[in-house]
Amino acid sequence: MTAVEPCPASPTLADVARAAGVSLATASRVLNRVPLVRAETRRQVESAIAALGYRRQRAARSAPPARTRSIALVVCEEGLRLFTDPYFARIVAGISREVTAAEVQLVLLTVPSTKDSQVPAMHYLGSGPVDGALFVSMHGRSPLNVGRIGVPVVVGGQPMHGNDINQVSYVDVDNHGGAVRAVRHLIDSGRSMIATVAGPRDMTAGFDRLAGYRRVMADAERSDHGLVYFGDFSQASGEHATVRLLERRPHVDAIFAASDLMAVGVLRALRRAGRRVPDDVAVIGFDDLPVGRHTDPPLTTVRQPTEELGARMVRELLGLMDDSSAPQCGVVLDTELVPRASA
Structure with a gap:
């Protein structure tokens, strides 16, 4: 990258993008730590930020950001699967019960496994419209990096090994x-x-x-x-x-x-x-x-206690939202055999 001349006025993100030779969208992804940006491109943008002395413009505030009283439920499946598989109806029932009691709004996102579909969702979650996120039906090879969204996260199901989401709270069943x-x-x-x-x-x-x-x-x-x-x-x-x-x-x-x-x-x-x-x-x-x-x-x-799993996820998430220093946790709920006539 060529030498960068300091901007005469406060540099903007557009100035950073121009200096780094990337699009404004790419510069924004680097700034918001959205995954799927090449390491070389990320270094170019970070170098331009340092050279220009860019600082993200935020409204002055004397107190922490106001809570939105909203959390996101991210279902990592196609939308059709969400509405045809009764498992999801039961877990959503448990989640809805708890968010209603806590007077919290629930935002539903369906995120298929394709990378192009996941990037906008991750950008949305990290941009501030929700106070926390619940993830269900995650697949092991998913590039979703839930540990770097910037809001508390609870996952339904213990993360697969190697899923690059270290120290994330989860609720699972046995x-x-x-x-x-x-x-x-x-x-x-x-x-x-x-x-x-x-x-x-x-x-x-x-x-x-x-x-x-x-x-x-x-x-x-x-x-x-x-x-x-x-x-x-x-x-x-x-x-x-x-x-x-x-x-x-x-x-x-x-x-x-x-x-x-x-x-x-x-x-x-x-x-x-x-x-x-x-x-x-x-x-x-x-x-x-x-x-x-x-x-x-x-x-x-x-x-398996599906509704309780959903409800417990919400309770764990609300705890993390109330105390950002609380340790990450893993909860495993019991299962039991129900004998009927088929076996």
């Missing part, structure tokens, strides 16, 4: 322990070839539920990679995985599905294949969604 109880129930009931339709590998819930299944199968010396198929927590993926499973392991006599919606898909595929549940194949889901009480037969499942 996914591993719930899966262990489900698979042990199948073994104790005499099932010998137990498969799983696991959740996404880049989400904590999918990873931990699969780990619980594998632990019990290894302890029972029944590990078989051919009994593991993956879905995305949707009904269609559970159905598709079961069709493939029956082609590969036609004598399977039990299936642990990592979500109730996937379990519904499992039941549909088994019915089409002429397999009776639970006589031929036992099925267990995970969630305890209302749909599981009305399947044929009613679905044995692992209950």
Whole structure:
């Protein structure tokens, strides 16, 4: 970068952008610590800021910024998934209950996994319209850097290792322990070839539920990679995985599905294949969604306290907003097996 001449008047961000040879939008991203800016470009902008003596113009204030009494709920999925998956309805119900009691406004953002969609959302969160943010359904490889937004954050689900969000508060459920109880129930009931339709590998819930299944199968010396198929927590993926499973392991006599919606898909595929549940194949889901009480037969499942998870996230976030020096925390809520007729 060429030498920068000091501006005769107070330099503006436009002056910085011009001196650094970047667009005004790029200079703004660097100033607001938005991710996805190349390291070389960031250095150019920072050098121009230092050379020009640029200072962000803020309204004079003698007190901390006024609270907006608003928090954001960031759902890291496509909008259609938010309104079709009953899991989200339940977690939002718990969140809404708490924000209403606290007289706080809730702002909903849906942020798909594409980088272009995430940058505006992160810029919005860091620019001051909300006092804090809740993140749910985060994927491990997401470039969302929630630790640098500039407002308190609580994540639903323990962050995946290597997700570059250090020291962030989270509320999760005991996914591993719930899966262990489900698979042990199948073994104790005499099932010998137990498969799983696991959740996404880049989400904590999918990873931990699969780990619980594998632990019990290894302890029972029944590990078989051919009994593991993956879905995305949707009904269609559970159905598709079961069709493939029956082609590969036609004598399977039990299936642990990592979500109730996937379990519904499992039941549909088994019915089409002429397999009776639970006589031929036992099925267990995970969630305890209302749909599981009305399947044929009613679905044995692992209950997770979804509404309480949402409510607890809000309480933790309000605590961080009230005391910025409070330590980050990790909360794990219990799960329990709910026996019904499917297993």
